[in-house]
Amino acid sequence: xxxxxxxxxxxxxxxxxxxxxxxxxxxxxxxxxxxxxxxxxxxxxxxxxxxxxxxxxxxxxxxxxxxxxxxxxxxxxxxxxxxxxxxxxxxxxxxxxxxxxxxxxxxxxxxxx
Amino acid sequence: xxxxxxxxxxxxxxxxxxxxxxxxxxxxxxxxxxxxxxxxxxxxxxxxxxxxxxxxxxxxxxxxxxxxxxxxxxxxxxxxxxxxxxxxxxxxxxxxxxxxxxxxxxxxxxxxx
Numbered sequence: 344x345x346x347x348x349x350x351x352x353x354x355x356x357x358x359x360x361x362x363x364x365x366x367x368x369x370x371x372x373x374x375x376x377x378x379x380x381x382x383x384x385x386x387x388x389x390x391x392x393x394x395x396x397x398x399x400x401x402x403x404x405x406x407x408x409x410x411x412x413x414x415x416x417x418x419x420x421x422x423x424x425x426x427x428x429x430x431x432x433x434x435x436x437x438x439x440x441x442x443x444x445x446x447x448x449x450x451x452x453x454x455x456x
Numbered sequence: 457x458x459x460x461x462x463x464x465x466x467x468x469x470x471x472x473x474x475x476x477x478x479x480x481x482x483x484x485x486x487x488x489x490x491x492x493x494x495x496x497x498x499x500x501x502x503x504x505x506x507x508x509x510x511x512x513x514x515x516x517x518x519x520x521x522x523x524x525x526x527x528x529x530x531x532x533x534x535x536x537x538x539x540x541x542x543x544x545x546x547x548x549x550x551x552x553x554x555x556x557x558x559x560x561x562x563x564x565x566x567x568x569x
Contacts, residue, residue, distance in 0.1 A: 347499075384541070386500070386559040433499050444490060445557070447499030 346370050349434050349448035356424055357456055364419045364451045366434030374398075375417035376445065377409060378433040386433070392417050424455045459483065459546040465564040474531040476563050478544030481525045488547040489520060490557060491529045493540040493565075500543065503529065534567045541565070 347368045356362050368375060376391040390409040391398055397409065406422045421428060434448040461479045468474040480489060491503040504511055504518045506527070511518045517530040531538055543562040 383561075385561065386543075388557075435499070444492070444502030444505060445500070446502065449499050450497075 346446050347434055347436055347448040349432075349451050351451060352449065353452050353454075355454045355456065358424055358426060360424050361420070361422045362424060362453075363421070364432055364434075364453075366417050366419070366448060368415055368434075368436040368446070370436055370446060372436035372438050372446070373414065374437050375411065375414075376435040376437070377417065377419050378435060378447075380431045380433060380450070382430070389432075390417075390419075421453075424453075426455050429453055429455045459558060460544045460560050462542075462544050462560060462563045464561065465566070467566050467568055468531075468534050470536060470567050470569050471533055474534040474538065474565060474567070476529040476531075476542050476544075476565060477526065478528070479526045480544070480546050483524050483546050489518070489524075489527050490545045490547055491516070491518065492543045492545065493538075494543070494562070495537075495540040503542075505547070534565075536567050536569065539565060539567045 350365045354362060374391055374393040377389040378386050379389055380386050389403045390400060392409060392411045408420045409417055410420055411417045431450045431452050433450050435445040437445045459480055459482055488505050488507050490505040492500040493503055494500045504513055504516050506518045506520050518527060520527045541562040541564050543559055545557045545559060547557060
């Protein structure tokens, strides 16, 4: 019973393509997030969604667009992929006001060639 | 930028207590200290968090100094499976930031047999 699941686990694609990464959580959390971990291993937040509203957008290029069909899902769509987009992308969820911490997915390793 | 500083790496013998230090000298009164770890190729895992008092759970203990400018995560009986990067994070709590966690480089803890 995976709490936060992401698909695919690995994604290799060519520059210029459009791709999506899916994320689902079954924890009943009210907020979901996307993080990017680059080659230097720093984790940086990209987006979060709370009750279907985007509440953080940290200077991410507009080629990246989060889509949340419901509270349990937050997908990441990327247009016109670039070499610099290669990284590991993590989905996470939390209950914003409870302070119990984030639950992360296992990550999607995106490689743009 | 991360509000914490941690040593880049540490070693610990299997079965001994691992003590991971963290400095957060600019922490404000309503900010919590969170600890996460990331085992190779996995998503970050929540360990523990605290505000002022020392905290203990099934995974670890968190010791926060009286002035709250530093803390120590203690893994009481380290095992090989505890080898990971450990992140000490100060939780930014504001409407704009939506409790986002700002991640630093962490401490790579290596447990040796």
